[in-house]
Every structure is written in C-alpha cells, then in structure tokens.
Amino acid sequence: MKSNSAILWAIAIVIVILGIVYFSKPGPEAPATPMEGEAAFEIPDGPIVLGAMDPLTGEGAVYGIPLQNATMLAVNEINAAGGVKGHQLQLVWEDSKCNPQDGGAAAQKLIEVDKVSFIISGDCSGAALAAATLTEPAGVMLFSAAASSPDLSTAGDLVFRSYPSDAMAGRVIASYVIKQLSVKKVAVISEQTDYAQGLRGSFTTASKEFGAEVVGDETYNTGDTDFRTQILKLKSVSPDSLYVVPQTPVTGVQILKQLKESGFKAVILVSDTMLGSDTISQNKALYADVYSPTPELDASRPVTKRFLDNFQAAYDHAPEFPAYMAAAYDQVYMLKDAFEKVGIDQKAVRDWLYEVENWPGALGDTSFDQYGDPIIGYHIKHVVNGEQQDLGAYTP
C-alpha cells in the first residue's frame, strides 16, 4: 500500500506539472502559414513566427551558442528596422543537443505545438537529418546553417542550407592541388566525425576523378593525441600531398607538430576549421607552407563588414566561427527577402530560393543548386610562415 500511495503521489505531480504547463502557456500564436493555394503575398497580422533549433547544451554548444548569437543579431537588426513589411520576426528556440533523438523531438515540437512553417537551424548533421524526416512530410522548410554532411543534400525538397556541403570543399582543394600544383599522389588523415568524414569522402572521390592516386587514407578517433603510427604509415607511401582534416584546430595543430617532427615532406592541405587567426598566429612555425579552401568571407564587402562590425558591437567580441556564423546570419536575411518578395508560403519560398542568383550575403554571393545546397565561391588560402595569403576564388 505504501507503493500505491507513492504511485498516486507521482501521478498527482505529473498532473500538476501538466496543468501548470497548460495554463501558463499562451495559446499558439496565429499560425504563420496562409491557406494553401491562396495568393502568397498576404502576410497575416501579427509577428512571423519561425522555429529555431541549435545545440544549446552539451558538446555541440561550442558551435550552437555562437550560431544562436549570429541568428539573434540578424533578427534583432531586422526587427529594429521595422521587421518584414511591418511584421516582427519572432523565434521559438529549441535545444537539439546535437543528437538525433533530441533533434527529432525539438523539430516535432516546433512543427506540432508552435505550428511553425520554417525552422532555421545551426545544427549538427545528425540532429538535422533526424529533423528532416519529420519536417519534410509535414511540409515545413528546414534551413540549416551548419550541418555539412553530404547526406543532407538528398534529405528533402524543403531542406536547404546556407553553408556549403562538405562535398564542395573537398572537391575544390583536390582540384586545386592536382591541377594547379601538379600533384600525382595524395593522402588524407581525418578525424572520425561526420564533418571530417564528409570532407575525406569528397576529397578522395574527387582526387580519383581528377586523375591522382590516393595512396594513403588514415583516420583517428576524437580525443587521440598521438598520431605517429598514422604518420609513419603515410610516410612509407610518400604522397606528394597530405590533406589534414581534424574536427577542431587543437587536434589539427597536434598533427602538424608531429608531421614536422617526423620530417614529413609533402604539400600540406588543411580543412577550414584550422584557419582560425589565433591558431595560426600561435603556431607560425607549423603553418610554414599550408593550403586550405574556405568560403569567401571578404571584409571589404559591405554586407560582410556590416555583419562583422555589428556582431562586435552587440557581443563585444569577434565572431568565433566567422564563416558558419555568417551563414546563420545570411539565413535570416534570405528568408526576410523571400517573405517580402513571395510571402510566407513554404513552397513559394522554396521556389524563390531555387531561382535566386548571386544573392549578396555576408558569406558571399549565394545561389542554390538542385539539392538546396548553396553554390558559394571558394577561395584558396595559402599560409606561409603564419601569414595568410588569399589566392583568390577557385572553382573546380
């Protein structure tokens, strides 16, 4: 009987919590979707409610919170300037925790409870892919700024992203090193994360396509600090060029250090996570002669300058991950432009996005391919003794 009263207590607690939640929550805002088939130019009264999901806690928060800040910056700017045709933008935030289960729950809540038609997300690929299985059948647009897995390209018709797929970066650098630097044998060392594996995949595929031989392909687990076994193996096959793909710069620097110690001689390529200006200035000796592809983030462009300056003014520090955060910032402005041109119907916005050409964003001039992936010009950066040189735009 003691356990029975405990069950009753627990049920009572649950009911009370549910009750508080039910009564404390204001009724759902006027749904942001107009009736289907209606002329899309009518925007219903009241704010335009958008869903937003980022990893706000856990490991992914390292990226999630800066991306949230960049998104909020754009929203605040737009609202301060009078909103979208007089309608304020309002975001409902959810924490996706960077894993599929919570990504799914977050998306489901945004779709069903908040009745949003658009979800913008600065999410890990895993959470975004799980969310896409729910948003696509529900007719909700998922617009991601950070998920770079090539799988997302085919995740659905209403799935877009403002940061290029890994498939692009790997291809660009493979093409550059093979065609411009006449390299015949390439090798790659990559971390076991979805981002790094995506790059490794596109780099090796593109290298073979451009006629080079992939002589070495080593991986390591997140958290490893000793790479001498892999380096020894790579050295034995003597590649002309080695592509280093870590998830975070700390590990990447470690690899560069051990490559140098082992006397490894090859053209070193790195992924754009290694291009942080702090990282380079602290490790000038290691960045003796290194190439990397990176989306153009050209501070001389007015949009880019506005993003960088306003971010500095709002948060009192420079953006932590400039390229990703510029993508998150662009996302909001892109939706604003779409809403102003075609209204807030998802399909109309989708068509507008497919048609847009060289949309001037902070990350660069953006167009979308048939998968909803942005076509953004890549620049090749050449770092010589810690000094970054921009070799200009490069298309494979």
Next chain:
Amino acid sequence: MFAFLIYILTLICIYSIIVMSLNLAMGYTGLVNFGHIGLLGVGAYTSAILTTKFDVSFIFAITFAAILCALIGALLSIPSRKIKDDYFALLTLGFLFVSGAVFINWTDMTRGTLGIRGIVRPEGFAEPISFFVLTFIMSLVTFFILEKVTNSPFGRVLEAIRDDEQVAESLGKNIDRAKMVAMTLSGFFVGIAGVFMAHFIRFINPASFWLDPLVISLAAVVIGGLASLRGSILGVILVFTISESLRFLSLPSTMIGPMRVILFMIVLLVVILFRPKGIIGRADLD
C-alpha cells in the same frame, strides 16, 4: 500538439523497455550495467544494417538483433563471476566505449559518424500512431514477461544474489547461471528496444548511443526505484514529462538551454532527497 504527444509517448514506451531491462540487471540482480546503452546500439545498428543493406524483413531483423544482444549480454555476465560491484560497473562502461568505437570505426557497415539514414518503419506501421501502438504493445509484453520472471522463485534468487551472494550460494543456488540468465534477458529486451529506436527515429549515428541515453536511463531507474518494474515505467514517465514540459516554459532565448538542464536537475535532486530509494523502489545499491 497530438503528433508531438505521440512522439513523446513512443519515446516513453521505448525507454520503458530499456529501463525495465536495465532494472532487471541492476535493481534485481545487483549488476550495475553501464554497457546497457552499448547493447541498445548493437540492437539498433543490427536492425538498421539488416533492413537497409540486406533488405530483410522487420520480423527477421528484430529477432536477429534481440538474439545477438542476448548473446552479448550472456558474455558480459561471465566476468561478473570474478569481478564484483563497482569493478563490474567499470568493466561494462568499457563495453560501452568499445561498442561506440565499433560504431564509429566499422565504416563499411555502420557508415561511421555519418550514421545510417533511410531506415523505414515496418510495413503497416509507417504512421506515427500505428507505430506507437506497436511500441506500446511491445512495452506491455516486456512488462508482463519481466513481471513473471521477477515474481517467480527465480526472481527471488536474483534478489538474494543482489542482497548477499554468499548466502544465496550457500543455499545451493547456482548464482553464475542466474546472473547469466538475468543478463541474457536484459540484453534480449534492450536489443528489441534498440530496433524500435532505430525504426522510430529513422536515423542513427554513434552519438545516438552515447552518454545522453545512459544518463536518462540511469536517472529513470533511480527515480522510479530499484527492483521495481512499475517504478521503472514511472521513472521514465517522470523524466520525460519533466524534461519535455520544460520546453513550454517561456525563457529568454539565451537562457533556454542551460535553464532547462538546471531545472531538470533540481527536480531530480528533490525526488532523490525525499525518496532516496526512488518512488517505489525496494532496494539499495551499496
């Protein structure tokens, strides 16, 4: 709102299976098994690979996955003959790390960190509501089978092992076999839960079977109470109700993530403070 509720209820049913089977090993038998989530992953990956790569039926996949996990559970019980208590917990934690490393590195099969997508729900159960009914029935079946096992004389042997192994042995009970049976059953059911998880979310990657689900499961066992199946279900319901209802609190956007975690932990602490054995728990772990 309805579809969101169904989503959460389906998760609750899946986690009920996970937590009940964990309780069989941990609450009834006294084997603290951190590797439980590793087994969950083995079940999920087995079914995902079988159905996406080899095109087998859901029934075959779930049977194969459950038997495989039962076998691994049986293997995991073998060291428990020599390694006790905290050391056994550490050993099973090792299993979690090993299974995680396999999911990440066996890229030909698991696609590594890119994860497996395109997992489909079984035929006739593609709709969220029908899949929920299927999951609900499965969790009821699990409950009744485990209820039968734990209320049988064999269940009392398990509890005797938890309370004092030597006494149980001196009474002529085969404790090694009993532990093995408990771990096998535990593995069998968590394997089934893994299959349901994979086909419910329809995308799995190594992060799906790492520390997050472990924390949720352990919290549910402790809140609900050790050695009580009803407690396990109650624990899962409470954990999900609390954490999901926090989504509805209006908080400033910069505080949403951390505040939810803090509030969740405060509620957990309060439960533990007032009910140290869990809500309807009957046992303590040393």
